[in-house]
Amino acid sequence: KAGVTQTPRYLIKTRGQQVTLSCSPISGHRSVSWYQQTPGQGLQFLFEYFSETQRNKGNFPGRFSGRQFSNSRSEMNVSTLELGDSALYLCASSLGVPGLDGYTFGSGTRLTVV
Amino acid sequence: GENVEQHPSTLSVQEGDSAVIKCTYSDSASNYFPWYKQELGKGPQLIIDIRSNVGEKKDQRIAVTLNKTAKHFSLHITETQPEDSAVYFCAASNSAAGNKLTFGGGTRVLVKP
Numbered sequence: 001k002a003g004v005t006q007t008p009r010y011l012i013k014t015r016g017q018q019v020t021l022s023c024s025p026i027s028g029h030r031s032v033s034w035y036q037q038t039p040g041q042g043l044q045f046l047f048e049y050f051s052e053t054q055r056n057k058g059n060f061p062g063r064f065s066g067r068q069f070s071n072s073r074s075e076m077n078v079s080t081l082e083l084g085d086s087a088l089y090l091c092a093s094s095l096g097v098p099g100l101d102g103y104t105f106g107s108g109t110r111l112t113v114v
Numbered sequence: 115g116e117n118v119e120q121h122p123s124t125l126s127v128q129e130g131d132s133a134v135i136k137c138t139y140s141d142s143a144s145n146y147f148p149w150y151k152q153e154l155g156k157g158p159q160l161i162i163d164i165r166s167n168v169g170e171k172k173d174q175r176i177a178v179t180l181n182k183t184a185k186h187f188s189l190h191i192t193e194t195q196p197e198d199s200a201v202y203f204c205a206a207s208n209s210a211a212g213n214k215l216t217f218g219g220g221t222r223v224l225v226k227p
Contacts, residue, residue, distance in 0.1 A: 004157070031213055033213060033214070033215075035215075042203075042217055042218075042219050042220060043158070043203065043205075043215075043217040043220075044217075045214050045215065045216070048212060048213050048214060050213070055212050055213065056211070056212040056213060056214045058214070090157050090158070092157075094213060096213065102148050102160040102163050103148075103160065103213075103215070104160070105150075105157030105158045105159070106157050107155070107156050107157045108157050
């Protein structure tokens with residue numbers, strides 16, 4: 001079956017711009033989570049959506065937001081980009097039962113802010 | 115919140131030898147502990163996980179042990195092969211708090227032929 005699909009794979013944006021990243025989960029998975037991966041901070045949780053509702057949120061500023069659609073596809077948006085937002089953004093999907101099923105990650109979107 | 119520490123940060127082993135990666139966690143309520151392998155250019159891939167009601171779990175050459183009292187868990191890879199070279203991450207979560215994983219800092223494993 002198809003895995004988690006993230007688009008685009010690479011993105012270059014200028015400081016101050018905004019960006020939208022997309023994630024299509026595995027068919028049947030209702031939970032989508034987003035993580036930011038950087039060499040300095042490692043993998044950090046951004047937020048989780050389940051059945052179109054934000055179920056959990058990490059410690060990121062309000063410039064980071066997301067949403068989930070009725071088909072479980074999810075988007076995350078970053079407004080007023082800063083140089084420090086350069087990172088690999090990973091989407092992960094699961095059936096949605098915390099602690100009982102593991103995540104499947106996509107290959108990520110590499111965002112570079114210049 | 116939860117804090118997960120992972121050691122060592124790099125590990126070099128000879129092909130055929132064993133590799134051990136250790137993680138400690140801070141939140142005694144954490145009850146789910148997955149391990150991920152990340153290869154260059156790819157997202158993390160779940161390789162094994164363990165829940166707090168189990169002390170040890172094995173899947174072919176990979177095993178994970180959990181010590182709830184000491185709040186640490188370890189990944190053991192036996193008979194290492196060059197394709198085991200990757201970055202490995204441990205993580206912890208409290209299922210009562212939702213589907214949020216707190217990751218360790220990662221271990222870069224190099225298996226030398």
